[in-house]
Amino acid sequence: MTRDQARALDAADPLARYRDAFALPEGVIYLDGNSLGVLPRAVTPALADTVQRQWGERLIRSWNEGWIDAPQRLGGLIAPLIGAQPHEVIVGDTTSTHLFKAIVAALRHDPKRRTVVSEAGNFPTDLHIAEGAVGCVPGAQLKVVARDQLADALDDDTALLLLTHVHYKTADRFDLADWTARAHAAGALMLWDFSHSVGAVPLDVAAANVDLAVGCTYKYLNGGPGAPAFLYVAERLQAALANPVSGWMGHADPFAFQDTYRPAEGMRRWLVGTPSILAMASLEAALGLWADIDQQAVAAKSAALFDILHAAGTAAGLECVSPTDPAKRGSHISFRAPHAYELTQALIARGVIGDFRAPDVLRLGLTPLYLSHEDAWQAGETIRQVIADESWRDPAYAIRNAVT
Amino acid sequence: MTRDQARALDAADPLARYRDAFALPEGVIYLDGNSLGVLPRAVTPALADTVQRQWGERLIRSWNEGWIDAPQRLGGLIAPLIGAQPHEVIVGDTTSTHLFKAIVAALRHDPKRRTVVSEAGNFPTDLHIAEGAVGCVPGAQLKVVARDQLADALDDDTALLLLTHVHYKTADRFDLADWTARAHAAGALMLWDFSHSVGAVPLDVAAANVDLAVGCTYKYLNGGPGAPAFLYVAERLQAALANPVSGWMGHADPFAFQDTYRPAEGMRRWLVGTPSILAMASLEAALGLWADIDQQAVAAKSAALFDILHAAGTAAGLECVSPTDPAKRGSHISFRAPHAYELTQALIARGVIGDFRAPDVLRLGLTPLYLSHEDAWQAGETIRQVIADESWRDPAYAIRNAVT
Numbered sequence: 001m002t003r004d005q006a007r008a009l010d011a012a013d014p015l016a017r018y019r020d021a022f023a024l025p026e027g028v029i030y031l032d033g034n035s036l037g038v039l040p041r042a043v044t045p046a047l048a049d050t051v052q053r054q055w056g057e058r059l060i061r062s063w064n065e066g067w068i069d070a071p072q073r074l075g076g077l078i079a080p081l082i083g084a085q086p087h088e089v090i091v092g093d094t095t096s097t098h099l100f101k102a103i104v105a106a107l108r109h110d111p112k113r114r115t116v117v118s119e120a121g122n123f124p125t126d127l128h129i130a131e132g133a134v135g136c137v138p139g140a141q142l143k144v145v146a147r148d149q150l151a152d153a154l155d156d157d158t159a160l161l162l163l164t165h166v167h168y169k170t171a172d173r174f175d176l177a178d179w180t181a182r183a184h185a186a187g188a189l190m191l192w193d194f195s196h197s198v199g200a201v202p203l204d205v206a207a208a209n210v211d212l213a214v215g216c217t218y219k220y221l222n223g224g225p226g227a228p229a230f231l232y233v234a235e236r237l238q239a240a241l242a243n244p245v246s247g248w249m250g251h252a253d254p255f256a257f258q259d260t261y262r263p264a265e266g267m268r269r270w271l272v273g274t275p276s277i278l279a280m281a282s283l284e285a286a287l288g289l290w291a292d293i294d295q296q297a298v299a300a301k302s303a304a305l306f307d308i309l310h311a312a313g314t315a316a317g318l319e320c321v322s323p324t325d326p327a328k329r330g331s332h333i334s335f336r337a338p339h340a341y342e343l344t345q346a347l348i349a350r351g352v353i354g355d356f357r358a359p360d361v362l363r364l365g366l367t368p369l370y371l372s373h374e375d376a377w378q379a380g381e382t383i384r385q386v387i388a389d390e391s392w393r394d395p396a397y398a399i400r401n402a403v404t
Numbered sequence: 405m406t407r408d409q410a411r412a413l414d415a416a417d418p419l420a421r422y423r424d425a426f427a428l429p430e431g432v433i434y435l436d437g438n439s440l441g442v443l444p445r446a447v448t449p450a451l452a453d454t455v456q457r458q459w460g461e462r463l464i465r466s467w468n469e470g471w472i473d474a475p476q477r478l479g480g481l482i483a484p485l486i487g488a489q490p491h492e493v494i495v496g497d498t499t500s501t502h503l504f505k506a507i508v509a510a511l512r513h514d515p516k517r518r519t520v521v522s523e524a525g526n527f528p529t530d531l532h533i534a535e536g537a538v539g540c541v542p543g544a545q546l547k548v549v550a551r552d553q554l555a556d557a558l559d560d561d562t563a564l565l566l567l568t569h570v571h572y573k574t575a576d577r578f579d580l581a582d583w584t585a586r587a588h589a590a591g592a593l594m595l596w597d598f599s600h601s602v603g604a605v606p607l608d609v610a611a612a613n614v615d616l617a618v619g620c621t622y623k624y625l626n627g628g629p630g631a632p633a634f635l636y637v638a639e640r641l642q643a644a645l646a647n648p649v650s651g652w653m654g655h656a657d658p659f660a661f662q663d664t665y666r667p668a669e670g671m672r673r674w675l676v677g678t679p680s681i682l683a684m685a686s687l688e689a690a691l692g693l694w695a696d697i698d699q700q701a702v703a704a705k706s707a708a709l710f711d712i713l714h715a716a717g718t719a720a721g722l723e724c725v726s727p728t729d730p731a732k733r734g735s736h737i738s739f740r741a742p743h744a745y746e747l748t749q750a751l752i753a754r755g756v757i758g759d760f761r762a763p764d765v766l767r768l769g770l771t772p773l774y775l776s777h778e779d780a781w782q783a784g785e786t787i788r789q790v791i792a793d794e795s796w797r798d799p800a801y802a803i804r805n806a807v808t
Contacts, residue, residue, distance in 0.1 A: 025461045093497075097649065131650055227680065
């Protein structure tokens with residue numbers, strides 16, 4: 001592909017108009033939107049209003065003027081992105097805390113089943129939290145097996161199958177309906193982590209009959225660093241499942257100030273404490289962009305961006321570890337390389353920001369709302385140049401960079 | 405007291421200069437800083453930098469440029485306000501989530517002890533969370549007793565005494581050292597909720613030998629609506645207590661992406677997921693104000709403000725339910741009145757913002773950093789006028805206002 005061919009794709013791109021909705025930094029091609037999405041321009045005025053008028057002027061009165069309903073309102077904005085009904089999603093807390101609540105609740109749902117099954121190499125917090133959650137339910141255990149052993153691990157002791165839909169490292173994607181059906185066939189509940197899926201690939205929890213899901217909003221949804229996470233509970237399970245972290249925001253009548261906990265109806269019972277309203281305001285502004293976006297167009301553009309970087313990376317001798325079938329992956333591309341860390345740093349030094357995932361993966365996020373085909377082409381060119389240059393193997397790059 | 409006398413107190417007030425550090429709304433006397441503190445002017449530029457430069461321009465790189473250490477850094481700013489060492493406090497999550505983690509951890513500390521003791525009428529989330537937490541530890545139970553039964557409730561089955569230091573409704577304050585010593589004498593750990601104490605009354609966890617404490621930062625610390633909460637764990641207990649909500653941010657090496665949880669040393673093990681950086685930035689700016697503030701001066705001014713409102717309220721026939729001894733209360737004053745809700749609404753309509761706490765309490769917060777003696781005098785005058793007027797009993801005020 002040439003630069004002109006990439007530009008031609010941009011000229012025909014139905015999503016190209018969204019690029020102006022983001023404050024993209026100068027001189028950077030940002031391929032890390034799968035870790036931290038970029039700043040939507042709508043966030044700045046929304047935060048200014050929240051801080052200056054709602055907090056500064058209206059003060060406590062703002063709780064009655066929109067704040068108290070923010071968890072449900074934002075849940076309603078996320079619902080269509082995962083195929084849920086608005087009253088099946090709530091926003092607040094972190095993905096980790098939602099996982100904890102959902103896992104304990106699922107284990108208590110059928111006391112005859114004591115095992116949570118998950119995948120080795122799943123995103124660490126999913127496994128760490130599951131480890132903590134089984135410790136809160138007598139007799140419960142966590143069984144972590146390799147992906148190809150998952151089907152065999154499901155049995156009549158399985159209370160819950162916990163999977164991350166798109167793998168954070170490889171971008172491997174599970175079939176949503178197929179694995180949900182396998183969990184159900186074993187008599188277990190299914191909990192999906194959509195952190196690397198929502199805003200990246202089309203999702204339909206209703207069609208797949210999903211029981212529970214959580215997800216991160218600071219990646220493809222661009223809610224801001226550490227933005228609050230979401231929890232989905234299928235309507236049919238809402239009355240049966242209880243939140244073990246029974247805080248006052250989930251009480252049926254929080255402002256009656258009663259000693260005894262009584263869970264709210266519907267999704268509000270999953271709230272714990274008071275969510276950060278500044279964080280919610282930023283996320284709400286970011287979610288506003290998604291109202292008229294065609295998820296299929298996002299998926300199609302993600303596939304085109306993938307193909308450009310796949311061609312460039314493999315031509316430069318890198319081993320792609322992401323599936324080449326777009327139906328089997330999320331929206332990033334990962335290359336394995338013996339000096340992946342130094343390569344990541346060399347690319348960042350040249351303005352192409354991806355990230356490194358231990359021990360040997362260069363990961364590049366594909367975010368169709370603000371990345372152009374020309375960006376992908378330019379990133380591919382930079383990869384080619386860096387690898388041809390060889391100077392990136394300089395030990396100066398080897399200072400460990402903890403987060404990127 | 406006359407207006408001129410109040411002004412004379414303001415002229416001699418060593419804290420008067422802090423008022424300009426806050427963006428106070430026009431035409432309002434704000435007596436609800438014990439529920440939501442006002443906006444510090446420093447928040448606006450701090451958030452602008454966090455959003456525009458750190459998120460917008462530096463993007464993922466900001467995790468290595470200050471974000472990742474924010475929970476410990478902000479803990480270090482709160483530590484001197486409670487008499488702790490900087491490495492004994494961490495910020496993130498909500499007060500409710502911190503309570504959950506601390507209660508489960510305390511119950512696991514000595515498996516022979518199975519009871520959490522707390523006070524009837526404690527702030528609801530403390531009791532609700534304790535109810536959920538005991539459900540996560542086999543055999544554990546919650547014993548909730550009236551304040552005058554607390555001493556008798558402590559026995560050799562008590563694992564933890566959980567008390568809110570300053571009562572959210574009455575402002576009654578427990579003696580920190582005395583009740584901590586009682587818990588210890590019974591062989592139990594002591595967990596304090598400082599939500600209505602921090603920034604309001606002098607605290608010294610080291611002198612009182614406190615084991616555990618949590619607290620809210622959006623009240624007297626002015627961190628913003630739903631600002632992240634803090635957790636204190638005494639250094640001597642840090643290695644012995646484990647976080648049941650074992651998320652990746654509390655892992656010894658989060659970016660090694662290991663399947664098995666291994667808790668970090670020190671306070672970092674109490675982190676769960678990724679905290680909202682926007683919420684942390686607002687709180688950090690707000691905490692900057694406290695560096696050179698004399699807590700004894702805050703307490704002295706709080707007492708003066710209390711006396712002004714106490715005189716006005718009792719003269720108007722209201723029954724004060726807060727202790728008149730300043731050593732036995734926090735920094736608000738509560739009046740019981742049969743029509744407390746309508747009275748609260750009538751005062752708000754006249755620009756004096758306090759709040760109502762069911763079933764019959766008018767609560768007025770005293771925040772010495774931004775309230776003047778003249779404000780308190782004017783609020784007292786307004787109370788006098790409203791009660792003399794009698795129109796506040798109009799049923800139009802009786803529309804239930806859930807939050808204020």
